[in-house]
Amino acid sequence: MMKxxxxxxxxxxxxxxxxxxxxxxxxxxxxxxxxxEEVVVTATRQEEKISFxxxxxxxxxxxxxxxxxxxxxxxxxxxxxGIHVNDIAGNRRNYTVDLRxxxxxxxxxxxxxxxxxxxxxxxxxxxxxxxxxLDRVNKIEIIRGGRASTLYGDNAAAGxxxxxxxxxxxxxxxxxxxxxxxxxxxxxxxxxxxxxKLSYALSGRYLTSDGYRDNSxxxxxxxxxxxxxxxxxTVKWNLSSxxxxxxxxxxxxxxxxxxAAGASRTDSLQPDDxxxxxxxxxxxxxxxxxxxxxxxxxxxxxxxxxVSSFAxxxxxxxxxxTDINTIAVSPQIIFKEALWxxxxxxxxxxDYTDAxxxxxxxSVFFGxxxxxxxxxxxxxxxxxxxxxxRPWDNFAISGGYRYDRAEFNFKPxxxxxxxxxxxxxxxxxxxxxxxxxxxxxxxxxxxxxxxxDELFNFFTNTIDTTLIxxxxxxxxxxxxxxxxxxxxxxMNFFRIDTExxxxxxxxxFANENYDGKTRRDGVEISLTKxxxxxxxxxxxxxxxxxxxxxxxxxxxxxxxxxxxxxxSGLFSFGKGFSLMVSGIYVGERPFxxxxxxxxxxxxxxxxxxxxxxxxxxxxxxxxxxxxITDEEYSEYGGISTFPITEPGxxxxxEINFLAGISxxx
Numbered sequence: 001m002m003k004x005x006x007x008x009x010x011x012x013x014x015x016x017x018x019x020x021x022x023x024x025x026x027x028x029x030x031x032x033x034x035x036x037e038e039v040v041v042t043a044t045r046q047e048e049k050i051s052f053x054x055x056x057x058x059x060x061x062x063x064x065x066x067x068x069x070x071x072x073x074x075x076x077x078x079x080x081x082g083i084h085v086n087d088i089a090g091n092r093r094n095y096t097v098d099l100r101x102x103x104x105x106x107x108x109x110x111x112x113x114x115x116x117x118x119x120x121x122x123x124x125x126x127x128x129x130x131x132x133x134l135d136r137v138n139k140i141e142i143i144r145g146g147r148a149s150t151l152y153g154d155n156a157a158a159g160x161x162x163x164x165x166x167x168x169x170x171x172x173x174x175x176x177x178x179x180x181x182x183x184x185x186x187x188x189x190x191x192x193x194x195x196x197k198l199s200y201a202l203s204g205r206y207l208t209s210d211g212y213r214d215n216s217x218x219x220x221x222x223x224x225x226x227x228x229x230x231x232x233x234t235v236k237w238n239l240s241s242x243x244x245x246x247x248x249x250x251x252x253x254x255x256x257x258x259x260a261a262g263a264s265r266t267d268s269l270q271p272d273d274x275x276x277x278x279x280x281x282x283x284x285x286x287x288x289x290x291x292x293x294x295x296x297x298x299x300x301x302x303x304x305x306x307v308s309s310f311a312x313x314x315x316x317x318x319x320x321x322t323d324i325n326t327i328a329v330s331p332q333i334i335f336k337e338a339l340w341x342x343x344x345x346x347x348x349x350x351d352y353t354d355a356x357x358x359x360x361x362x363s364v365f366f367g368x369x370x371x372x373x374x375x376x377x378x379x380x381x382x383x384x385x386x387x388x389x390r391p392w393d394n395f396a397i398s399g400g401y402r403y404d405r406a407e408f409n410f411k412p413x414x415x416x417x418x419x420x421x422x423x424x425x426x427x428x429x430x431x432x433x434x435x436x437x438x439x440x441x442x443x444x445x446x447x448x449x450x451x452x453d454e455l456f457n458f459f460t461n462t463i464d465t466t467l468i469x470x471x472x473x474x475x476x477x478x479x480x481x482x483x484x485x486x487x488x489x490x491m492n493f494f495r496i497d498t499e500x501x502x503x504x505x506x507x508x509f510a511n512e513n514y515d516g517k518t519r520r521d522g523v524e525i526s527l528t529k530x531x532x533x534x535x536x537x538x539x540x541x542x543x544x545x546x547x548x549x550x551x552x553x554x555x556x557x558x559x560x561x562x563x564x565x566x567x568s569g570l571f572s573f574g575k576g577f578s579l580m581v582s583g584i585y586v587g588e589r590p591f592x593x594x595x596x597x598x599x600x601x602x603x604x605x606x607x608x609x610x611x612x613x614x615x616x617x618x619x620x621x622x623x624x625x626x627x628i629t630d631e632e633y634s635e636y637g638g639i640s641t642f643p644i645t646e647p648g649x650x651x652x653x654e655i656n657f658l659a660g661i662s663x664x665x
Contacts, residue, residue, distance in 0.1 A: 042113070042141040042162040044386060044398075045151050045347055046334050052388070052396050054428030054440035055147050056082065056478055056492040056524055060140040062166075067535075067570050069582050069611040069624060071658070073137065073163065074129050079566045079582055081490075081539035082144050082524045086559070086636040090652045091211035093218050093248045095129045096559075096636070099144055099158035100496060101520045101545035103559040104592045104638075105503060109448055111148065111156035114163045115240055117283050117301050120155045121324055122355040122378045123452045125307070131244045131279055133205045135176065135188050136224045138166040144524070145494060146446025146474035150400040150426045153351060153382040157446040157472050157498075165240065167226050168192040168199035178660020180624070181653075184209040186660070199228040212653035213251040215268040220246035236287045243280040250274055250311065253648035255640055265632070265651040275309040293336040301328045314642050316364040326355045343390035351382040357452055372461075376452040377409040386426075394432035401425045406449050412461050420469055422447045439479040446472045450502055454511040468513055472498040478524075486530040496520040506593045506641055516550020518557060535570040547595075555597045556590050559636075561604070563587035580611040591647050592638030599647050605633035607652075618665055624658040 039047050040057055050057050058080055070076035074095040078085035084098040084106075098106035107126030112119050120127050141162040148160040171193030179185045185208050192201035205222040227239040251268035258269060283301035290296070303326045311318045332349030355378045362371040386400030405421040428442030450467045457464065478492030498520075500513040526539035541564045545557035568582040588601040608629055613622045634649035 040141050040143075041116075041164075042143050042148070042160055044345070044388065045116075045332065045349070046336075046345065051432050051436050051438040051480065052390075052430050053143075054396075054398065054430045054442040055476060056144040056490065056494075058142040058144075058526075060142070062138055065134065065137060065139075067578075067580055068568075069580050069609040069626070070134065071624070071626075072129065072134050073132065073140070076134065076140070077142075077161070078584055079539075079568060080142060081526045081566070082492075082522070082541050082543075083142070084541075084559075084561060084564055084586065087652060088636045088650055089211075089216055089251055090213055090635075090650055091209070091216035091218055091248065091251070093130060093216075093246070094250075097127070097129070097161070098560070099142075099161075100494065100522060101543040101557060101560040102158050103545065103557045105501075106158070106559075108155060108451060108502075109157040111152055111154075111160045112163070113152075113160060114242075115165055115283065116162065116299065116330075117281070117328065118152070118155070118353075119303075121305065121451075122326070123322075123324070123357060123376075124454065128244075128277070128279065128305075130220060130246060130277075131222075131242065132163055132165065132224070133188065133203075133222050135190070135205065136165050136203050136222075138164050140164070144492075145442070145444065145476055146472055146496065147426050147428065147442055147444040149444065149446035150402045150424045151347075151349075151384055151386060153384075153402060153404045153424075154380060154406070154447070154449050157448050157470070158496075165224065165226055166190075166192065166201050166203075167228055168194050168201045170194070172664060174662060174664035176660060176662035178622075178658055180658035181656035182210045182212055184658060197230045199226075201226040211249070211251070212656070213266045213268055213651065215249035215271045215273065216251045218246060218248040220244070220248075234289045237284075238286070239282070239284045241280070241282045245278045247276045248274065250309075251650075253638065253640070253650050255648040256646045257644070258648075265654075270312050273309075273311050275307060277305070277307050279303070279305040291335075291337055295334050297330075297332050297334070299328075299330045302326070303328075315366055318361070318363045320362075321360045323358045324355060326353065328353045345388040345390075347384075347386045349384055351380070351384075353378075353380040355379075355452075361458065372458060374456070374458065375409075375411040376456060377407075378452060379407045381405045396430045397428075398430075399425070399427040404447075408452070408455060408463070410452075410456050410463055413456065413463055414461070415463055415465065418455070418463055418465060420449055422469055422471070435482065437479070437481045439477075441477040442475075444474045446474055448502065450511065454502060464511065466513075467502070467511060468500055470498060470500045470502050470513065472496050488528045490524070490526045492524040494520075494522050494524070503595075504593075506595070506639065514547070514550055514552075516553060517548045518546065519548045520545045520557075520560075533572045533574075536568070538565070538567045540565045552595045555595060558590040558592050558594050559602075561587035561589040563604075576615040578613045578615075580613070581608065582610075583608045586635075592636070593641075594639050594647075599639065602637045602647075602649070603633065605631055605635075605652075607631055607633065619661065619663050621661045622659065625655065626658070627653060627655045630655040 074085045077083050086096045088094040096106050099110045102109040112127040144159040149156040173191040175189040177187045188205040190203035203224045207220045210217045223243040225241045229237045250273035252270035281303040285299035288296045305324045307322045329352045335346040357376040359374040382404040384402040388398040390396045402424040407419050409417045424445050426444035430440045432438045447469050449469050476494040480490050498518045505512045522543040528537045545560040547555050565585045571579045585606045587604045609626045611624045635652050637649035640648050
C-alpha cells in the first residue's frame with residue numbers, strides 16, 4: 001500500500017511542478033486557456049460568486065463534463081476533492097456518495113438536489129443517482145459542510161450536491177450511440193431551443209448492460225423536459241419533468257468463505273435478487289422580479305416513486321413493493337437592496353414537504369412466512385432567514401437561522417405518531433484579498449432526522465420513541481488563491497463534531513443514537529493548472545473520522561479512508577484529437593459495520609481511466625478504457641453476521657471499454 005501511495009504522490013508532484021515553476025513567467029507568456037470565476041446558486045439559494053461563499057465550493061461545468069472520462073454523475077463526483085464514491089454492485093446502479101466521512105450513512109447525510117428539488121427520499125433508500133443521465137446535466141454545484149442545513153434543512157449535515165439540468169438556448173439537436181464491454185449499449189437524443197418567449201429542452205436515453213458480474217444486468221429508460229416562459233420583463237414561469245424506469249439484477253456480496261470455496265469475482269450467490277424502479281416528477285414555479293434587483297420565487301413539485309424488489313439471504317428471503325408520493329412547496333423572497341449605503345442580500349423562505357410511503361412486504365425467516373401492509377408519513381416544515389452584508393467590496397459577513405419541524409405518522413402502530421424539531425444557525429466571514437482570491441471562516445449547526453424505516457419497527461409495529469435527531473457542529477476555514485488566471489489552488493480545513501449520530505448497530509440489530517460522540521477532522525487540497533494544450537488537475541483529501549467517546553471510543557468510522565487523491569489531465573493534440581486521463585486513489589478503510597475495527601481494513605486501490613476523443617465538425621467519436629491497469633479491487637465491502645461473522649466484498653469491474661459517436665446539429 002505504501003509503495004502505491006508514494007508512487008501516486010510522485011506522479012502528482014511531477015505533473016504539478018511544471019505549472020508551479022512556470023507561474024513566474026506567465027505575465028509575458030499567458031496561455032490561451034483562461035479560468036473565469038463561476039457563479040453558484042446553491043450556497044445561498046440565490047446567485048453568488050464562489051469567492052464570496054465561506055465554504056469549500058466546487059462547480060463542475062458543462063465543459064468539465066464534456067472533457068471527463070466519467071460515465072455518469074457519481075463517476076464524475078469521484079474525481080472531486082472531499083468525496084468518496086462507492087459503486088456497490090459494480091454495475092453503476094447503486095452508489096453511495098460520501099462527503100466528509102459519514103461512511104455507511106453517507107446517503108442520509110448528503111442532500112442531493114436536481115434544479116433545487118431534493119431527491120433524497122424519506123426512507124433508507126436515500127438518493128437514486130440514476131435518475132438524471134449525465135448528458136442532461138448542465139453543471140453540478142458542490143457545497144461541502146453543514147452550512148447548507150440552515151437553508152435546506154434535513155439531510156444536509158455533510159453538504160449539498162445540486163445537479164442543474166440543461167435549458168433551451170439556441171436551436172440545437174443531437175444524438176449519441178455507444179457500446180462496449182459486458183454487452184453495454186446506450187442511445188440518447190435531445191432537442192432544445194427558444195421560440196419567442198419560450199425555451200425548451202427535451203432529452204431521452206435508453207441503456208442496457210449485462211454488467212460485470214452475474215445477475216448485474218440492467219435496463220433503463222429516461223425522459224427529461226425543461227420549459228421556461230418569460231411572460232414579460234418581471235415574470236418568468238418554469239416547468240421541468242423527468243421519467244425514469246429501470247430493471248436491475250442485484251448480485252450481492254461475496255464472503256471470504258465463499259471465495260475460499262471457489263467463488264470467482266464475477267459470480268453471484270444471489271442469482272434471483274432484483275430491483276425494479278419507476279420514478280417520475282413534475283416541478284413548476286415562477287420568478288417575479290421587483291424593485292431594482294429583488295425577486296419572489298415559488299417552486300411546487302410532485303414526485304412518485306415505486307420500487308419492487310426481491311432479496312435472498314442465509315436466513316430466508318424478502319419481497320417488497322414500495323410507493324412513495326412526495327409533494328414539496330418552497331416560497332422565498334430575496335432582497336438585494338442596499339441598506340444605508342451597505343450592500344445587503346437577505347433571503348426569507350419556507351419549505352414544506354409531505355411524503356407518504358405505502359409498503360407491502362412479504363418475507364420468510366427460518367422457514368416462517370410473514371407479510372404486512374404499512375403506511376408511513378412524514379410532514380416537514382422549515383422556516384429560514386439568511387443575510388449577507390458587504391460593508392466593503394472585498395469583505396462579506398453572513399449569518400442565518402432555521403427552525404425545522406417534522407411530524408411522523410405510522411399505520412399500524414402503537415404509538416402511531418411522533419414529532420421532532422431543531423433550531424439551526426450559521427455564521428461566516430469572507431475576505432477577497434486579491435481579485436478572485438479569498439479567505440474564509442465559518443461555523444454552522446447541522447442535523448438529520450431519523451428516516452421512516454429507522455424510526456419504525458416492521459416486526460413489532462412500533463415506533464422507537466427513544467430515537468432522536470443527530471446534531472453536528474461544523475467548523476471550517478480555508479482559502480482560494482489564483483496565482484494567475486490559469487493556476488488555481490484551494491485549501492480547506494474542517495472539523496465536524498457530532499452528537500447522537502444515528503447508525504445501525506450490528507450488535508443489537510437496531511437503529512440507535514450513538515452513546516458517545518464522533519469527530520471528523522479533515523484537509524482538502526486541490527490544484528488546477530491550464531497550459532495552452534494541457535490542463536492538469538489534482539486533489540488530495542485527508543479525513544480522520546473517529547469515535548471520540550462511547551462504546552466504540554478511539555475506533556475509526558467504517559468505510560471512511562484516511563487518504564483519497566485524484567489526478568486528471570486533458571491533452572489537446574490538434575486536428576480534433578484529445579486525450580483525457582484520470583487516476584483515483586482510495587486508501588484503506590474499515591469494512592461497513594465493523595465499528596469495533598476487529599477485521600483487517602479493506603484494501604486500498606488505484607484506478608486509472610482514459611478517454612480518447614476525436615472531433616470533426618458536428619461529429620465526435622470517443623473510446624473509453626476504464627481501469628486500464630486491470631486493477632483487482634472492490635470499492636464496497638461489509639461484515640456479515642450470519643451464519644458466521646466475516647467480511648464480504650462487492651467486486652469492482654476489471655479493465656473495460658466503451659466506444660461511441662455523437663452528432664450535434
